[in-house]
Every structure is written in C-alpha cells, then in structure tokens.
Amino acid sequence: MTQDLFGELSPELIREHLMEGAVVLRQFALADAEWLLNDIQRVTTQAPFRHMKTPGGHAMSAAMSCCGDQGWVTDTRGYRYQSEDPTSGQPWPAMPESFRNLAGKAAVAAGFEGFEPDACLINRYEPGAKMGLHQDKDEQDFSQPIVSVSLGLPQVFQFGGLKRNERPVRVPLAHGDVVVWGGPARLRYHGVLTLKAGDHPLTGVCRYNLTFRKAR
DNA sequence: CAGTGGCG
DNA sequence: ATAC
Numbered sequence: 329m330t331q332d333l334f335g336e337l338s339p340e341l342i343r344e345h346l347m348e349g350a351v352v353l354r355q356f357a358l359a360d361a362e363w364l365l366n367d368i369q370r371v372t373t374q375a376p377f378r379h380m381k382t383p384g385g386h387a388m389s390a391a392m393s394c395c396g397d398q399g400w401v402t403d404t405r406g407y408r409y410q411s412e413d414p415t416s417g418q419p420w421p422a423m424p425e426s427f428r429n430l431a432g433k434a435a436v437a438a439g440f441e442g443f444e445p446d447a448c449l450i451n452r453y454e455p456g457a458k459m460g461l462h463q464d465k466d467e468q469d470f471s472q473p474i475v476s477v478s479l480g481l482p483q484v485f486q487f488g489g490l491k492r493n494e495r496p497v498r499v500p501l502a503h504g505d506v507v508v509w510g511g512p513a514r515l516r517y518h519g520v521l522t523l524k525a526g527d528h529p530l531t532g533v534c535r536y537n538l539t540f541r542k543a544r
Numbered sequence: 545c546a547g548t549g550g551c552g
Numbered sequence: 553a554t555a556c
Contacts, residue, residue, distance in 0.1 A: 462548040
C-alpha cells in the first residue's frame with residue numbers, strides 16, 4: 329500500500345517488464361482468486377479436466393479444460409480450437425464473468441485496450457507436471473495479447489524468444505500473479521518448469537493457470 | 545505437420 | 553541437476 333497523489337491508500341500495482349510487450353502484474357488477481365477458483369470448480373464440473381494427447385501420442389502432464397466460445401484441444405489429429413468439448417460433444421461452458429472481467433482488467437493494466445477473449449484454457453498442474461517451451465500460434469488473431477493467470481502453488485515460468493533455441497528467462501510466479509504478452513512479444517516461446525510439491529491454502533496440492541486468448 | 549514432449 |  330502506498331500514499332497516492334490524492335492522499336488515499338491504494339494498492340500498488342507491481343508491474344515487472346519482461347521484454348517489449350510482456351509484463352508480469354504481481355498479485356493482480358489476488359482479490360479475485362476465490363471467485364476465480366469457484367468458477368474453475370463450476371466450469372470443470374461441466375467440462376472435467378483431462379490429459380489430452382499431443383499429435384505425437386504423448387499424454388500432456390497438465391490436465392486441461394476450457395471455457396468460452398472456443399476451446400484449445402490437442403489429439404493425435406493435431407492442435408486446434410473448436411467450439412465443442414470432444415469428451416462430451418457439448419459446447420464448452422460459457423466463460424464466467426469473473427474470468428472475462430479479470431482478463432480485461434489485466435490487459436488494460438498491461439497496456440492492451442479492448443481485449444475480448446473468446447477462449448480460456450484452464451490448466452491444472454500437479455507435482456511433476458510441466459509445459460515445454462511452445463508458441464501460442466493456433467489463434468487466427470495475433471493482434472490480441474495473451475493473458476495468463478496463476479492460482480495456487482508457485483511455478484517457474486520460462487519466457488523465451490521468437491525461436492526455440494533462444495535461452496528463456498525464468499520468472500517465478502506465485503498465486504495471483506498475471507502475465508500479459510502481446511504486440512512484438514505475442515509469438516515468444518514460453519512454458520513452465522516441473523511443479524514442485526507443496527500445499528496451498530486455497531488450492532491444496534496444485535496450481536491452476538487460466539490462459540485467455542482471442543482465437544478468432 | 546506438431547517439440548504444449550521425451551530421451552541419452 | 554541441467555543442456556542440447
């Protein structure tokens with residue numbers, strides 16, 4: 329908390345600039361975390377977490393679900409967005425208002441106006457789970473940023489270059505942190521290191537990540 | 545098509 | 553444990 333120009337106490341927004349077009353908003357989602365977690369519970373009751381397979385046939389270590397008009401999926405046929413959950417054949421659950429609002433606020437705080445995501449990928453990491461370096465490039469609209477929200481256990485994020493062979497920077501992410509990247513950083517490689525065991529008062533033994541995108 | 549993964 |  330700091331004293332602002334009007335003499336009122338206001339929470340200080342901690343922005344960590346990573347690269348041009350990429351910023352970490354520390355604890356940005358902290359106040360909304362319990363609502364977000366409640367909505368993760370609701371969404372994943374309708375569209376349960378599952379371990380999708382890569383086209384190469386490997387099961388991903390992070391369990392995934394989606395909400396919104398479009399959901400990211402992978403199977404032996406490839407990576408894509410689709411409007412139905414392949415497990416049920418039903419449309420993905422609607423994107424909760426808590427999700428949309430948080431994503432929009434975070435985008436503005438990072439300097440991206442008018443972000444209206446149509447897709448939210450929900451990843452659940454348990455100890456041992458990781459995500460190798462990759463680009464988010466299955467979207468049609470690269471003019472819109474990516475907003476990534478961390479909830480629960482801490483995990484080390486890696487943020488690299490436009491080519492996979494560039495050494496990434498490592499950024500520890502904690503509960504409530506939000507990373508936003510777009511513009512010249514939109515196609516940078518990124519991932520997370522293996523989650524270490526731990527116990528979080530709100531999520532127990534796991535970390536959740538919400539990734540908001542404009543897929544179409 | 546696939547390295548959002550696994551191996552030596 | 554990390555790098556390629």
